[in-house]
Every structure is written in C-alpha cells, then in structure tokens.
Amino acid sequence: xxxxxxxxxxxxxxxxxxxxxxxxxxxxxxxxxxxxxxxxxxxxxxxxxxxxxxxxxxxxxxxxxxxxxxxxxxxxxxxxxxxxxxxxxxxxxxxxxxxxxxxxxxxxxxxxxxxxxxxxxxxxxxxxxxxxxxxxxxxxxxxxxxxxxxxxxxxxxxxxxxxxxxxxxxxxxxxxxxxxxxxxxxxxxxxxxxxxxxxxxxxxxxxxxxxxxxxxxxxxxxxxxxxxxxxxxxxxxxxxxxxxxxxxxxxxxxxxxxxxxxxxxxxxxxxxxxxxxxxxxxxxxxxxxxxxxx
Numbered sequence: 001x002x003x004x005x006x007x008x009x010x011x012x013x014x015x016x017x018x019x020x021x022x023x024x025x026x027x028x029x030x031x032x033x034x035x036x037x038x039x040x041x042x043x044x045x046x047x048x049x050x051x052x053x054x055x056x057x058x059x060x061x062x063x064x065x066x067x068x069x070x071x072x073x074x075x076x077x078x079x080x081x082x083x084x085x086x087x088x089x090x091x092x093x094x095x096x097x098x099x100x101x102x103x104x105x106x107x108x109x110x111x112x113x114x115x116x117x118x119x120x121x122x123x124x125x126x127x128x129x130x131x132x133x134x135x136x137x138x139x140x141x142x143x144x145x146x147x148x149x150x151x152x153x154x155x156x157x158x159x160x161x162x163x164x165x166x167x168x169x170x171x172x173x174x175x176x177x178x179x180x181x182x183x184x185x186x187x188x189x190x191x192x193x194x195x196x197x198x199x200x201x202x203x204x205x206x207x208x209x210x211x212x213x214x215x216x217x218x219x220x221x222x223x224x225x226x227x228x229x230x231x232x233x234x235x236x237x238x239x240x241x242x243x244x245x246x247x248x249x250x251x252x253x254x255x256x257x258x259x260x261x262x263x264x265x266x267x268x269x270x271x272x273x274x275x276x277x278x279x280x281x282x283x284x285x286x287x288x289x290x291x292x293x294x
Contacts, residue, residue: 063094064090064094064121064125065121065124065125066090066121067124067160068116068117068120068121068124068155068160069154069155069158070115070116070117070151071150071151071154083115083117084223084264085191085192085221085222085223085264086114086117086118086191086192086221087117088191088221088251088264088266088285088288089118089189089191089219089220089221089264089266090118090121090122091284091285091288092219092221092249092266092282092284092285093122093189093219094125095282095284096249096279096282096284099279099280100187100217100279101217102186102187102217103131103186104129104131104132104133105131105132105133106126106131106133106134106186106187107133107134107136107184107185107186107187108122108123108133108134108135108136108185108186108187108188108189109135109136109137109138109185109187109188109189109209110122110135110136110137110138110188110189110190111138111170111172111188111189111190111193111202111205112138112139112140112190112191112192112193113137113138113139113148114139114144114148114191115147115148115151116137116148116151116152117151118189118191119135119136119137119165119189120135120137120151120152120155120160120162120165122135122189123135123162123164123165124160124161124162124165126164127161127163127164132164133164134164134165134166135164135165135166136165136166136167136168137152137165137166137167137168138167138168138169138170139169139170140169140170140171141169141171145167145169148167149167152165152167170205172198172201172202172204172205173201184212184213185209185212185213185216186216186217187216187217187218187219188206188209188216188217188218188219189218189219189220190219190220190221191220191221192221192222192223193220194220194222194230194231194234195230196229196230196233199230199233199234199236199237200233200237200240202234202237203234203237203238203240203241203243204237204241206218206238206241206243206269207241207242207243210243210269210270210271214270214271214274214277215274215277217268217277217279218268218269218270219248219266219267219268219269220245220266220267220269221264221265221266221267222264222265222266222267223263223264224262224263224264224265225262225263238269242271242272243269243270243271243272244269244270244271244272245267245268245269245270246267246268246270246278246279247265247266247267247268248266248267248268248278248279248280248281248282249265249266249281249282249283249284249285249286250263250264250265250266250285250286251263251264251265251285251286251287251288252265252286253286253287263288264285266282266285
C-alpha cells in the first residue's frame with residue numbers, strides 16, 4: 001500500500017510510526033515503513049527488522065487526519081482507557097460517516113470531552129466537507145473545562161482548522177442544561193462517560209437532548225473491561241428515562257458479543273420504541289481489540 005505524504009526531516013523516536021498508518025494498512029500501527037523523502041512516497045513494508053522513524057503530515061489521502069496534539073500535562077485528566085475509547089469512536093465515525101444520514105451542516109456536541117481529542121479531531125476533519133458544520137466540546141466547570149480550553153487553544157495556535165469548534169460548560173446535574181436550548185443538534189457523542197456515580201444524571205441529560213429531536217443520533221463509546229456496576233446503573237437509568245441502547249459496533253466479533261464483549265463497544269441511545277432510527281451493525285472496529293494505537 002502507498003500513500004502520498006509530505007515528509008519533513010523530523011525524527012520521532014517516541015512512537016515510530018504515526019497511528020494513522022493503521023488506516024492505510026488495515027493493520028497495527030507498528031507496521032514497519034520505508035520512507036523516500038525525495039519522491040514524497042511512503043511505502044508500508046511489513047516484516048522488516050528495522051524501521052525509519054519519521055513524523056510527517058498526510059496530504060490528500062481521503063482519510064481523516066489525526067494531528068490533534070494533547071500536551072503531556074493534559075493527559076493527567078484522561079485515563080488511558082478513555083483515550084482508547086475516544087480513538088475507537090473516531091474510527092467508527094470515519095468509517096460510517098457516509099451512512100449515518102447526517103446533513104452537511106451537521107451540528108455535533110460531545111459530552112464529557114475530557115482532553116478534547118475526539119471533538120477536535122472530528123471538527124478539524126469536517127472542514128473538508130462542504131457545508132457549515134459545527135462541533136461543541138463540553139465538560140464540567142472547574143479544572144476540567146480549564147484543561148479542555150487550554151488544549152483547544154494549543155491546537156489552534158498550532159494552526160489546526162478549528163474555527164467551527166465551540167467550547168462550553170455542561171453540568172449533567174442540571175435538569176435542563178442551557179446548552180440544549182441553543183440550537184437543534186444532529187449528533188451527540190461521548191467516550192467513556194458512563195460511571196456509576198453519574199449514570200442517572202447522564203441518562204437524564206441525554207433524554208433532555210432527545211426530547212427536542214427524537215431522531216437525533218446519540219453514540220457513546222464504552223470500555224467493557226470497566227466496572228459492571230457502572231453499566232448496570234446506566235442501563236437502569238436509561239430505562240427510567242424511557243430510553244434504550246443498542247450495540248452498533250465493537251472490537252470483539254459480533255458472534256461473541258452475546259456471551260462476552262471485550263474492549264470498546266459503540267452504543268446508540270434512542271427513545272423507547274423508536275427502532276426506525278437504529279443504525280445497522282458495523283464491522284469497522286471488529287478485530288481491533290489487540291491493536292496498538294497512539
């Protein structure tokens with residue numbers, strides 16, 4: 001497989017191959033590569049004992065760019081598995097975007113954005129699609145929103161096209177958050193936002209959004225190796241709000257999900273008895289439970 005790339009002469013011994021190479025090879029990001037800077041061609045060569053390590057920018061490959069940077073200090077606000085979940089939800093959105101039925105002027109809101117990687121990555125890739133899309137990243141008041149704001153400012157300073165990205169405080173304990181009244185949303189997303197202590201508030205917040213527009217698409221990425229109590233509390237909270245969830249993608253094969261789901265799964269939340277809005281199953285994440293990511 002080959003892909004045209006702009007390759008600055010900058011060594012990156014931390015990670016070796018940038019994580020988005022996986023989208024070219026369909027394999028783990030540890031694939032060895034050979035880099036010809038003069039011709040600006042990057043060739044994947046599995047099986048090599050050594051690898052030329054080089055950071056570079058993708059150039060018109062038709063793939064979503066993953067060049068959002070999170071300063072080291074900001075990682076203390078996001079657990080490692082939450083980082084994995086945000087990457088997998090991004091994988092899912094990239095693979096399924098043409099089939100999600102969203103308008104060109106799509107309006108997106110991220111719940112519990114954490115370090116902001118997911119929302120920023122979605123926003124910077126949607127600028128390549130004609131239309132006036134907007135993405136809003138939200139989190140709780142205090143150090144979380146301050147850290148999120150700093151991460152957004154850092155990436156704007158790096159030149160990322162984030163002019164359509166908004167930032168706001170959203171407290172799930174508020175019965176009717178003001179942010180839900182600003183405009184009608186099309187897509188609500190979140191990565192590892194399900195916790196036992198806040199499950200009831202999260203379910204009520206989702207219900208507030210869906211009460212405005214029942215066909216709104218709600219997608220949550222959840223790490224199944226986490227607390228079972230958190231999942232059970234969330235399921236009960238959804239039922240109390242007349243909501244239900246359906247698994248639409250997972251790292252584990254679909255055949256094994258009924259017995260034991262491992263890794264990250266993608267849930268779609270809908271109002272009860274609204275099956276007409278359910279998405280079909282996607283294999284976009286299947287088999288990725290053991291793959292490396294950065």
